[in-house]
Amino acid sequence: MKLDVNALRYLSKDDFRVLTAVEMGMRNHEIVPSELIDRIASLKHGGTYKVLKNLLKNKLLHHDSSKYDGFRLTYLGYDFLAIKTLVNRGVFAAVGRQIGVGKESDIFEVATEDGTVLAMKLHRLGRVSFRAVKSKRDYLRHRSSYNWLYLSRLAALKEFAFMKALDEHGFPVPHAVDCNRHCVIMSLIQGYPLVQVKQLQNPDTVFERILGLIVRLAEHGLIHCDFNEFNIMIDDEEKVTMIDFPQMVSVSHRNAEMYFDRDVECIFKFFRKRFNINADENEVEHDDSEVDSDEDCRPQFSDIKKASGFLDKELEASGFTRKDQNDIEKFVDGDVEEDLGSDSEETEDEQAIVDQKNDDSVKNFESLSLVREEEDDDLLERKLENGQHIMDH
Numbered sequence: 001m002k003l004d005v006n007a008l009r010y011l012s013k014d015d016f017r018v019l020t021a022v023e024m025g026m027r028n029h030e031i032v033p034s035e036l037i038d039r040i041a042s043l044k045h046g047g048t049y050k051v052l053k054n055l056l057k058n059k060l061l062h063h064d065s066s067k068y069d070g071f072r073l074t075y076l077g078y079d080f081l082a083i084k085t086l087v088n089r090g091v092f093a094a095v096g097r098q099i100g101v102g103k104e105s106d107i108f109e110v111a112t113e114d115g116t117v118l119a120m121k122l123h124r125l126g127r128v129s130f131r132a133v134k135s136k137r138d139y140l141r142h143r144s145s146y147n148w149l150y151l152s153r154l155a156a157l158k159e160f161a162f163m164k165a166l167d168e169h170g171f172p173v174p175h176a177v178d179c180n181r182h183c184v185i186m187s188l189i190q191g192y193p194l195v196q197v198k199q200l201q202n203p204d205t206v207f208e209r210i211l212g213l214i215v216r217l218a219e220h221g222l223i224h225c226d227f228n229e230f231n232i233m234i235d236d237e238e239k240v241t242m243i244d245f246p247q248m249v250s251v252s253h254r255n256a257e258m259y260f261d262r263d264v265e266c267i268f269k270f271f272r273k274r275f276n277i278n279a280d281e282n283e284v285e286h287d288d289s290e291v292d293s294d295e296d297c298r299p300q301f302s303d304i305k306k307a308s309g310f311l312d313k314e315l316e317a318s319g320f321t322r323k324d325q326n327d328i329e330k331f332v333d334g335d336v337e338e339d340l341g342s343d344s345e346e347t348e349d350e351q352a353i354v355d356q357k358n359d360d361s362v363k364n365f366e367s368l369s370l371v372r373e374e375e376d377d378d379l380l381e382r383k384l385e386n387g388q389h390i391m392d393h
């Protein structure tokens, strides 16, 4: 999705007030009736209705009259709320080009006031796969009211918390800068996703390094669960950085071993195919059907001395609770169980990747400085700043 931040610059304080009122209404309404929006925003002289029209025109809201008349936030509306908060906090000042389109996210470059370029990941759960959302109906039925903005916010919070904790434990991950609503700001990784890398100077070393990461993660009590060539970045020195953490689980998860083996298998399969690497040096030329012939050389889940409690202690410090983890694990489980039936190579088609070359594109940044406001003294806005109120009960 294109992120046209131009409109953001022209939105007034009242526009944001009404947008925020819709967000607040979504705490317990999938569709928020205009009377409720009006009551929360409490603009003078029925101003809310005029503003609603403007927000609708800018595609920040969606008008829905299927069950009753009302509004809900679009992803763009949610993007703007997160971006405004982060710009007000001084986290960044301009938005640049899109650098990645994941299955359930959009990644953009953003720049701080002093010109440092960072990466902004906007989570978009449920965007692509209606199929997956359908499979989650069981889980969703148990929620009093469901909203994928809530899941996207949870995914962002989880990603931020994991990135921070992993960074602190010396794992090669982006540096987590800040997080708001469904948006994570992190350092920009130089290099390319492994899927785009056709040649390596030392494929064996890179292969060992990547496998070593899976093992070290497990030793810390964690499994990535989506450890593949799309989520590993390689720079010119062949340094490895792992990204994309919303689906990580604990080694005590009931399917832990299966997830672990699947991560390992992904790496074996990719390196065999792309770099002709087999861990077993005695093997000559593999044929793709002999998938299990290097089985013995693989790290075994049962051999790993696993730590426990990592999730609880470190992650809760970042505001990510055990309940959040359970909520999102249920959601991710649905995906994984479906994936098992399908060919993993499908990911290649589903995932469009924008050319990763980090050219000198700062000139293309759209400055957002006009949006920035001085310390907000508006109580409502301050209370809502963290967007914690969407379906968080």
Ligand code: ADP
Pocket (backbone or CB within 6 Å): 099, 100, 101, 102, 103, 104, 105, 106, 107, 119, 121, 174, 186, 187, 188, 189, 190, 193, 230, 231, 243, 244, 245, 353, 356
């Ligand atoms: P998704 O969860 O949707 O798969 P990812 O976190 O894997 O999203 O990001 C999608 C793509 O965006 C990655 O494959 C990578 O090309 C790019 N990307 C993500 N994070 C960064 C980053 N910190 N620095 C540079 N590129 C990134």
Ligand code: MG
Pocket (backbone or CB within 6 Å): 102, 103, 230, 231, 244
């Ligand atoms: Mg990814």
